[in-house]
Amino acid sequence: MDTTYDVRVYKTEVYRGTRVSSHKVRWKTGSRTWKRPFRNAAQAEVFRAELLAAARKGEAFNLANGEPVSWQRDEPGTSWYEFACTYVDMKWKTASAKYRRVIAQALAAATTAVLADSYDKPDDADLRGALVNWGYNSKQRASAPTEIADILRWLVRNTRPVSDLADSALCRQVLTAATSRLDGKRAAATSVRRNRAVLFNALEHAVELKLLNDNPVANLKWRAPSATQTVDRRVVVNPAQARLLLAAVESQLPSGPRLVAFFGLLYYSGLRPEEAVGLRCGDVILPDATSAERTGQSAEPRESWSEVHLRRTRPDAGGQWTDDGASRDRRGLKHRAEGETRTVPCPPALTKLLRRHLAEFGGHAAAPLFRGVQGRPLATITYRRVWDKARLTALSAEQYQSSLARRPYDLRHACLSTWLNGGVAPTQVAQWAGHSVEVLLRVYAKCLDGQQDIAKRRIEVALDTSR
Numbered sequence: 001m002d003t004t005y006d007v008r009v010y011k012t013e014v015y016r017g018t019r020v021s022s023h024k025v026r027w028k029t030g031s032r033t034w035k036r037p038f039r040n041a042a043q044a045e046v047f048r049a050e051l052l053a054a055a056r057k058g059e060a061f062n063l064a065n066g067e068p069v070s071w072q073r074d075e076p077g078t079s080w081y082e083f084a085c086t087y088v089d090m091k092w093k094t095a096s097a098k099y100r101r102v103i104a105q106a107l108a109a110a111t112t113a114v115l116a117d118s119y120d121k122p123d124d125a126d127l128r129g130a131l132v133n134w135g136y137n138s139k140q141r142a143s144a145p146t147e148i149a150d151i152l153r154w155l156v157r158n159t160r161p162v163s164d165l166a167d168s169a170l171c172r173q174v175l176t177a178a179t180s181r182l183d184g185k186r187a188a189a190t191s192v193r194r195n196r197a198v199l200f201n202a203l204e205h206a207v208e209l210k211l212l213n214d215n216p217v218a219n220l221k222w223r224a225p226s227a228t229q230t231v232d233r234r235v236v237v238n239p240a241q242a243r244l245l246l247a248a249v250e251s252q253l254p255s256g257p258r259l260v261a262f263f264g265l266l267y268y269s270g271l272r273p274e275e276a277v278g279l280r281c282g283d284v285i286l287p288d289a290t291s292a293e294r295t296g297q298s299a300e301p302r303e304s305w306s307e308v309h310l311r312r313t314r315p316d317a318g319g320q321w322t323d324d325g326a327s328r329d330r331r332g333l334k335h336r337a338e339g340e341t342r343t344v345p346c347p348p349a350l351t352k353l354l355r356r357h358l359a360e361f362g363g364h365a366a367a368p369l370f371r372g373v374q375g376r377p378l379a380t381i382t383y384r385r386v387w388d389k390a391r392l393t394a395l396s397a398e399q400y401q402s403s404l405a406r407r408p409y410d411l412r413h414a415c416l417s418t419w420l421n422g423g424v425a426p427t428q429v430a431q432w433a434g435h436s437v438e439v440l441l442r443v444y445a446k447c448l449d450g451q452q453d454i455a456k457r458r459i460e461v462a463l464d465t466s467r
Helices: 041-056 080-092 097-111 124-135 146-158 162-166 168-178 189-208 239-250 256-269 273-277 348-361 380-394 397-401 409-421 426-433 437-443 451-463
Strands: 007-009 013-016 021-029 032-038 306-310 342-346
Touching (some): 007 041, 021 041, 032 041, 041 146, 080 097, 080 124, 080 162, 080 189, 097 124, 097 168, 097 189, 124 146, 162 168, 162 189, 168 189, 239 256, 239 380, 239 409, 256 342, 256 380, 256 409, 306 348, 342 426, 380 397, 409 426
Antiparallel strands (some): 007 021, 013 021, 021 032, 306 342
């Protein structure tokens, strides 16, 4: 470790903006200047006082990070916490906002298994909170409040070296912790698989940095739990139930009327919620209203098919995980290369809903198709609450307590199931849905009504000896 006693601590720099202010502690070790931002003056002064106290005691400062040597861990090698931060920073730029959060949660769970015994160990809940929201968040780590910064410095000193994970017993403990819930019980199968993948990839990076000779997780005898990949047909609504639910959505004031077309896109065109949120008014291509056919003596025109062009998704990840601080991330289409688009047809019933929505709530072509009552981006909690109230209104008490259309996403399941049962070719359904054919048939296998009877009749014909 390269150290120096040549240390200078400067006055705290204050920047006062129109919305936020920042306080930066600036100090110099050798020829290098360091800065650390804080949200308020008190946090900055506490940190500056600690630096001054160490310098006045004549402590050596580490040239690698600018901190007093006494703040560093005594054990040799890179600590798990320091390595995990390095891995998070490496993944941050290219990872989606949701995956950034997944990485933080998985590594925070794993960290509980590599903590050294210490009399001043923070509370478990405080540790996890500090790790997920600050330590394993590249965007927020440097601006952690004083009490959080103290926990993070404790982790630097009190997590075991990464090299210790070469011991299979410790590695198994880390894997068990990473795939467990806060109460110690095993997490859901999908979470187990996901967190194990995060840990495996992190240790691959440790091998790349030559902190480990090989990936110890790969050497463990471990079987992933079985995860259900097929859709439960009990969540799928039939067309009559779907119409009742959409009518109930419209009655939920004040947000309901502007969300009927939103839920209609999920049911009639199979969009994912984040895909519907990402639509712009110009992405909806409606037929010419003047050329719509009229039905008999009715003055009301009969709508025809329309289509929507999907270009982007807006998944809800939380402002602390997105680059711009917005609650929704900006991503391309799922399972598509950056810049690819997908066109999805809209049946006449949906065309009618979209035409009415654009007339009442639409804007210019680049404006979001769906917005909140105050004109703000549509919040996930808004459409979830409206959907829950619509279920309560449209369904019986027994149906409401069941899993029938419990989530808005279940409308997409109903749409794709209807297409498949209606005889639409799986390749076409997969193209519209943004799936591969293999995934489509595996996920919706239980929702294909009547397929067994058809298969049995074909077998009877094949075995008929009277022909």
